[in-house]
Amino acid sequence: MPYILNTSAQIKEMLNELGLSSLDELYGHLPQEVRTGNPDIASGLSEAEVKSYIESLAKQNSSIENFNSFLGAGIYDHYIPSALNHILYRTEFYTPYTPYQPECSQGVLQAIYEYQTFICLLTGMDVSNASLYDGASSLSEAVLMALRITKRNKVIVSETTHPEYRKTVRTYLSGVDCSINEVGFCPDGLIDFDFLKKEIDEDTACIVVQSPNFFGLIEDLEEIGRFAKAKGAVFVLTANPMSLSILKQPADLGVDIVCGDGQPFGGGMNFGGPTFGFLATKEKYTRQIPGRIAGKTKDADGAFAFCLTLQTREQHIRRQRATSNICSNQSLNAVGAAIYLSLMGKDGLQNVALRSTAMAHYLYSKLKQTHKVKLPFGERFFNEFVWQIEPSAGILAKLKQNKIIAGLALDNFYPNLKNHILSACTEKKSKDDIDKFVENLINP
Amino acid sequence: MNREIIFNKSVPGRKSSFLNECGVSFEDIKQFIPARFLRERLEFPSLGELDVVRHYINLSKLNFSVDANFYPLGSCTMKYNPKLNEDLAGIKEFGSIHPYQDQDLVQGALKLVYDLGKVLCAVTGMSRFSFQAAAGAQAELAGLLIIRAYHNLNKNSRSKVIIPDSAHGTNPATASMCGYDVVVVKSTPEGLVDVDELSKVVDDDTAAIMLTNPNTLGLFEERILDISDILHKKKAFLYYDGANFNPLMGVVDPFSMGFDVIHLNLHKTFSTPHGSGGPGVGALGVIDKLKEFLPVPVVDKKNDVYFFNYELRNTIGRVKAFYGNFLVLVKAYAYILRLGRQGLKRVAENSVLNARYIKEKLKNHYKAVSLKACMHEVVFSCEHQRDNGVSVLEIAKRLIDFGIHPPTIYFPLIVKEALMVEPTETESKETLDHFISAMKEINSEIQFSPQKFKYAPFTTPVRRVDETAAARSPDLRWKKTGG
Amino acid sequence: MEVKFTKSHEWIRIEENTATIGITDYAQKELGDIVFVELPEAGDNLIQGQQFATIESTKAAAEVYAPLSGEVLELNAALSDNPQLVNESPQSQGWMVKVRIRDVSQLQSLLDEDAYKDFIGKENK
CATH class of the missing domain: 3.90.1150.10 (Aspartate Aminotransferase, domain 1)
Incomplete structure (x- = not known):
């Protein structure tokens, strides 16, 4: 039998020790009615058979590498240095459990501590946790934090927050007594301040904003921060962390909790997962943070050492009074981010962000020159933006035939934005890729 | 060995230069993004590739791992993680697909998800699975919200969830996140749920019981059918925390024990690695009458074409963006195919x-x-x-x-x-x-x-x-x- | 000056109409190394029998229950930087709050030292 080492002789010997004559007798004390087993599934395959079958499934997918793709919307095709996965796929990183026993887990604990530091340096915050599941659930946890901090029950969310994140927040809060109000956007694609002013009041627990927002536009966070502060509401930002390498750090803009999805930091697209969620905040909210946190301390000889800490916030100790139910997180992906950020360094990372931004703006200007498309929103965007063409469905399909994936049609998420397309660039895009795309658009 | 934090190893001016020519400066960007939005400093370390490789390889050597050590960690099922799984999850056509690619470009991925759901239904007796949850605790959240939504839809909202005192901490923490009051039932001196005590606390206000079987003492709840009778008579549900499903696979299915909503930790029972604490998958299964409450999308099939179905009548929504930890599903599916019916048993x-x-x-x-x-x-x-x-x-x-x-x-x-x-x-x-x-x-x-x-x-x-x-x-x- | 105890392991020192409250030596030993103490704010009203503070060790979080009802007059601010005072000196420097006693009759529900010792002796069996 695959993956079982004990031989029949050993099994027999062990059964003898137990005074049993068959494996079946191990279940002798179970009620007969529940011993229904024998599921209707196929017999086992050889390793070669499994491999060839799963490979045949993989072949029914078309990797994004076969296309000139401008898809983004939360998952980005950045370059992943070869060294990253060589390190991360060390079995000493991917097969251990959560490092509850620090003496035999120093490596991963230190890597997590370094990860937390990277997130703090990037966001300007004081404390980061060791990761959450993804961007959407980290935003939900941030909102739950804000409800605990303020003991208020009104949540305001900008409509330009990723639609799947907003839906996740609603699900997470569906058992909690609170209201969720969405604030719309102006014709320029940025948050509607008049609308926000009307919504925010003394019952508001938090304002949730995504920036760069779902349309790629950079919001005026400082201004939103002032509104939040005036009403005593917590300001929650969800952000593409890559953008933070060149944008002002959220802590300086009045943001109280910053969260998001870490996929741009060396993560594969992976059909959407696994990625990881990050969450960082100010020191005063440390004890409201969900999930694990690694800390630096000393060992018995006084040498520096690491361990998981402040665990009394967590479910295995505080049970129903825990800050969250989270146990497993996305540790490996967070460690991957620490390795990626170490490999890239300050200049390397900023170059990725600058180049992605420049490429997106190059595409924007090329599209503008065609006079065939509308560019409904402003130009203050990071690596993605919205454009409009009619009829978008037909044009996207035509481009796809020419191996170009132009972007994401927005009408599923925003019924009012018919024929609107969200396109992203990363540093992997060349001017040539962009020219070809625009050329195909003009002369299909 | 020079055990230092990576930030202290920085050498000004050193870099890995993965982009040969960036060709873009901050000044160029200022024409699009005004300077007041841009940052001035970023204190990341400057290191070369070998610096980084050596640092993290040396860190990795400080860890125990399943590949090197016996790991008898109770309730965590630290079994060997077959290498085949990793190879298959590393295939480019799984890793380099974007969640918003057109569905005709990801038919293989969708088929895998669909078929994994079918296999797990066969193993557990459930009617349908969702793979959106990234871990057991997140599946618990989705599962209890399904129960909550069901009771609410039937205008029969309830306030209590019953949890044995031997339960995993995630159970009470989840119940509390879903707005339920937690009622703890004591165990008998033998270590099983006290069924007499249970029958006293289950009433018309009970939404569900959350149960692990075998329980955290490693014991099979022999009176599971009495327990399920007590709950079902009050129209309450049984939630199965599948953290301990490993010893029952192919022998006992949760449906026959009376469970209505279950989760399986694919990173425990189905051999996907724990990754020093994640990623995992909490596969969430439900009985027929709760199918329409699952998170969306689920994968369906029509005329041999697989597609994401967002149209579940009573869906609770989403617990995660996109579709869950897909690569983990590849590993779990490979494991099941390799073992087959007899192997699982x-x-x-x-x-x-x-x-x-x-x-x-x-x-x-x-x-x-x-x-x-x-x-x-x-x-x-x-x-x-x-x-x-x-x-x-x-x-x-x-x-x-x-x-x-x-x-x-x-x-x-x-x-x-x-x-x-x-x-x-x-x-x-x-x-x-x-x-x-x-x-x-x-x-x-x-x-x-x-x-x-x-x-x-x-x-x-x-x-x-x-x-x-x-x-x-x-x-x-x-x-x-x-x- | 009179010191009383509760079955939930709090001690209460009564001076006129003020009660100083902390946890007992037995309780701190059970908890182990204390790493954090969360106290109410001055002016908060405690209600007898309800939780008013939390004491955390690395592996446990214990609730502390109000032995008496009354308004919080003063907190032991030293505990925020030195939670270990609860371990080192539970019944003196490790005090938690001072409360203005609202209802003197509640004192009758408390144990004296002998009765408390008796109680923990039994609990240990």
């Missing part, structure tokens, strides 16, 4: 055999918490050792010196000085015997040199770590000064 049987063998061999040395036959894990109480001056924590630390990762300790909470051992089926008799002899040796050390335990472990990269100091004065990140 063999896994279950051998997981029980291994645990029971340990119990048999150690029961005269450590106090087994229950006299009942254990399933895949066995819980000892080291009270006697404690009376001789050595706590279970110290026993756990000493085990590290034998090359063994400590078992789960101080859990379940209802057992004093608990030591919870789950060997899993993938370990050989030789490894079990090594563990057994280590435990016996520790016992004699307690008798003859108990003072030794204050300082164990002796063979690790660091000595006993001061967790108290860590919590009293938290240092949660490196800082430039004094880091």
Whole structure:
């Protein structure tokens, strides 16, 4: 039998020790009615058979590498240095459990501590946790934090927050007594301040904003921060962390909790997962943070050492009074981010962000020159933006035939934005890729 | 070895230069993004590729891992992670697909998800699975919200969730996140749910019970059918925390035990690696009448074409963006295909055999918490050792010196000085015997040199770590000064 | 000056109409190394039998229950930087709050030292 080492002789010997004559007798004390087993599934395959079958499934997918793709919307095709996965796929990183026993887990604990530091340096915050599941659930946890901090029950969310994140927040809060109000956007694609002013009041627990927002536009966070502060509401930002390498750090803009999805930091697209969620905040909210946190301390000889800490916030100790139910997180992906950020360094990372931004703006200007498309929103965007063409469905399909994936049609998420397309660039895009795309658009 | 934090290894001016020519400066960007939005400093380290490789490879060597060490961590099912799984999850056509690619470009991925759902339905008796949840706790959240939505839809909202005192901490934490009051039922002295006590607390206001079976004492809840009767008579649901499903796979299905909503931890039972704490998958299964409540999308099939179905009538929404930890599903599916029906059953049987063998061999040395036959894990109480001056924590630390990762300790909470051992089926008799002899040796050390335990472990990269100091004065990140 | 106790392991020192409250030596030993103490704010009203503070060790979080009802007059601010005072000196420097006693009759529900010792003796069996 695959993956079982004990031989029949050993099994027999062990059964003898137990005074049993068959494996079946191990279940002798179970009620007969529940011993229904024998599921209707196929017999086992050889390793070669499994491999060839799963490979045949993989072949029914078309990797994004076969296309000139401008898809983004939360998952980005950045370059992943070869060294990253060589390190991360060390079995000493991917097969251990959560490092509850620090003496035999120093490596991963230190890597997590370094990860937390990277997130703090990037966001300007004081404390980061060791990761959450993804961007959407980290935003939900941030909102739950804000409800605990303020003991208020009104949540305001900008409509330009990723639609799947907003839906996740609603699900997470569906058992909690609170209201969720969405604030719309102006014709320029940025948050509607008049609308926000009307919504925010003394019952508001938090304002949730995504920036760069779902349309790629950079919001005026400082201004939103002032509104939040005036009403005593917590300001929650969800952000593409890559953008933070060149944008002002959220802590300086009045943001109280910053969260998001870490996929741009060396993560594969992976059909959407696994990625990881990050969450960082100010020191005063440390004890409201969900999930694990690694800390630096000393060992018995006084040498520096690491361990998981402040665990009394967590479910295995505080049970129903825990800050969250989270146990497993996305540790490996967070460690991957620490390795990626170490490999890239300050200049390397900023170059990725600058180049992605420049490429997106190059595409924007090329599209503008065609006079065939509308560019409904402003130009203050990071690596993605919205454009409009009619009829978008037909044009996207035509481009796809020419191996170009132009972007994401927005009408599923925003019924009012018919024929609107969200396109992203990363540093992997060349001017040539962009020219070809625009050329195909003009002369299909 | 130079054990330093990566930020202290930075050498100004050094870089890896993955982009040869960036060709874009901050000045260029200012024409699009005004300077007031741009940052001035970013204190990331400057390192070369070899610096980084060597740093993290050396860190990796400080960890115990399943590939190098026996890991009998109770309730965690630290079985061997077959290498085949990793190869398959690494295929480019799985890793390099974007979640918003058109569905005709991802038919293989969708088929895999669809077929994995079907297989798990066959193994568990459930009607449909969702793979959106990234871990068991997140599946619990979705599962309880489904129960909540069902009761609400039937204008029969309820306020209580019942949880045994031996339950995993995620259960009460989840119930509380869903707005339920937690009612704890005590265990009998034998370690099973007190069914008489249960029948007193279950009423028309009870939404559900959350149950692990075998429970965290490693015991099969023999009166599970009585329990399910009690709950179902009050139109309450049974939630199955599948953390301990390993010993039942292919032998007992949760549906026949009366469960309505279940989760399976694919990173436990189905061999996907724990990744030092994640990613996992909490596969969420429900009975027929709850199918329409699952998170969306689910994968469906029409005329041999697979598609994402967002149209579930009573869906609770989403717990995650996109579709879950897809690559983990590839690994779990490969495992199931490899083992097949007979293989899964063999896994279950051998997981029980291994645990029971340990119990048999150690029961005269450590106090087994229950006299009942254990399933895949066995819980000892080291009270006697404690009376001789050595706590279970110290026993756990000493085990590290034998090359063994400590078992789960101080859990379940209802057992004093608990030591919870789950060997899993993938370990050989030789490894079990090594563990057994280590435990016996520790016992004699307690008798003859108990003072030794204050300082164990002796063979690790660091000595006993001061967790108290860590919590009293938290240092949660490196800082430039004094880091 | 009179010291009383509760079955939930709090001690209460009564001076005129003020009660100083902390946890007992037995309780701190059970908890182990204390790493954090969460106290109410001055001016908060305690209600007898309800939780008013939390004491955390690395592996446990214990609730502390109000032995008496009354308004919080003063907190032991030293505990925020030195939670270990609860371990080192539970019944003196490790005090937690001072409360203005609202209802003197509640004192009757408290145990005296002998009765408390008796109680923990039994609990240990």
